[in-house]
Amino acid sequence: MFIKPAKKIITSFLFLAVSTFWISAQEPDRNVEQRLKDFFTNFETSYANIGKCRLDRYELNHSKKTLHVYANANFGYQPFTPENTEAIYRLLKQSLPGPVNYYDITIYADGKPIEELIPNILQKKQDKSRLWQRIDYKGAPWIQNMSRPYLASKGLEGRHIALWQSHGKYYKNNKGSWEWQRPRLFCTTEDLFTQSFVVPYIIPMLENAGAVVYTPRERDRQRNEVIVDNNTVTGKSIYLEEKKPERKMENFSFARIRPKTFCLYRRTESFPGRHGTLRRNGKKA
Numbered sequence: 001m002f003i004k005p006a007k008k009i010i011t012s013f014l015f016l017a018v019s020t021f022w023i024s025a026q027e028p029d030r031n032v033e034q035r036l037k038d039f040f041t042n043f044e045t046s047y048a049n050i051g052k053c054r055l056d057r058y059e060l061n062h063s064k065k066t067l068h069v070y071a072n073a074n075f076g077y078q079p080f081t082p083e084n085t086e087a088i089y090r091l092l093k094q095s096l097p098g099p100v101n102y103y104d105i106t107i108y109a110d111g112k113p114i115e116e117l118i119p120n121i122l123q124k125k126q127d128k129s130r131l132w133q134r135i136d137y138k139g140a141p142w143i144q145n146m147s148r149p150y151l152a153s154k155g156l157e158g159r160h161i162a163l164w165q166s167h168g169k170y171y172k173n174n175k176g177s178w179e180w181q182r183p184r185l186f187c188t189t190e191d192l193f194t195q196s197f198v199v200p201y202i203i204p205m206l207e208n209a210g211a212v213v214y215t216p217r218e219r220d221r222q223r224n225e226v227i228v229d230n231n232t233v234t235g236k237s238i239y240l241e242e243k244k245p246e247r248k249m250e251n252f253s254f255a256r257i258r259p260k261t262f263c264l265y266r267r268t269e270s271f272p273g274r275h276g277t278l279r280r281n282g283k284k285a
Contacts, residue, residue, distance in 0.1 A: 029060060031097050032058070032060060032067075032096060032097065032100050033055075033058065035095050035096050035097065036055045036058055036069060036092075036096075037054070037055045038095070039055075039091070039092055039095050040053045040054050040055045040071055040072075040075065041053070041054060041055075043075070045078045045084070047078050047079050047084065048077060048078050048079060050074050050075070050077040050078050051074045051077070052074060053071060053072060053074050053075045054071070054072045054074075055069070055070075055071060055072075056070040056071060056072050057070045058070065060100070060103075064104075065099075065102075065103045065104060066103055066104045066105075066106075067096075067100060067103045067104070067105045067106070068105075068106050068108065069092070069105065069106070069107045069108065070108045071107065071108065071109050073109075073110060075109045076109030076110040076114070076117065080114055080115075080117045080118045081118060081122055082118060082122060082123070082124060085114055085115055085118060088107065088114065089105065089107065092105065092107065093105065137158060137159070137160055141158050141160070141212050142160060142212055143212055144212075145207070151210065152208075152209050152210030155209035155210045155211075156206060156209040156210040156211035157209075157210030157211075158210065158212075159210065159211045159212065160211070160212045160214070161206060161211050161212070161213050161214070162213075162214050162215070163198065163202070163203065163206075163213055163214070163215050164215065164216060164217075165194045165195050165198035165199065165215065165217055166182070166190045166191050166193075166194035166195065166217075167180075167181040167182060167190070167191050168180075168181065168191055168217055169181070169191070180192070195217065198215075199219050199221075203215065203219060229276070230277065230279050231276040231277060241279070
């Protein structure tokens with residue numbers, strides 16, 4: 001008659017022991033979470049004003065002895081160097097309880113370990129996968145200044161550089177006028193100021209060193225423009241070929257759909273770069 005109560009007592013004791021063990025096992029994890037939250041909430045840096053930092057989430061694995069800590073985007077706004085990255089890891093480990101502070105800890109910002117956010121030039125051992133490789137162009141330059149009396153054999157001869165000097169004007173529908181894309185600042189705009197030294201100084205300097213420079217903005221300051229197009233011939237101009245090209249590509253170039261009217265492309269119309277043809281001299285390379 002005493003067997004059933006004994007079973008109940010043993011079952012209750014086991015349940016109490018398991019519950020106590022589960023609660024004691026969860027207590028260190030709560031402590032770790034609170035320490036991580038406090039660390040990022042109180043984090044400040046003298047390198048930059050990055051705003052408020054916080055803990056997004058963390059992954060703690062006791063069996064593998066690893067801790068992955070994910071901070072918010074603000075934490076990644078600071079410049080990372082080998083010195084401050086090492087200091088961040090050291091301070092975080094000092095704030096964590098044992099034995100977690102001896103685990104393999106990785107801090108993430110913007111989805112990447114913060115040690116990977118250190119510029120390659122500051123790394124003690126540079127990552128070759130982050131370096132430019134095989135950028136040397138083999139072959140004749142796309143264009144060549146035949147009037148230049150020298151070759152820059154030790155300079156940028158044969159190098160091809162794409163250079164963007166800010167933006168330009170765009171048509172603002174609500175105002176019905178062309179406007180600069182960037183705001184006025186110190187009596188100028190980025191659209192004008194950058195153009196003022198890139199076109200007359202930087203581009204010629206690169207070209208004098210042998211480089212072939214391409215820019216999406218017009219570099220010629222004159223107001224007159226001549227467009228030669230085999231697809232659009234008006235009454236005031238003609239297109240004439242003295243020698244037939246050896247190759248002709250159809251539907252592979254830009255063309256105006258309505259050349260006699262204001263050219264307005266609607267969304268229902270196909271891409272204008274497919275309406276024209278391309279005339280090309282020379283055999284295919």
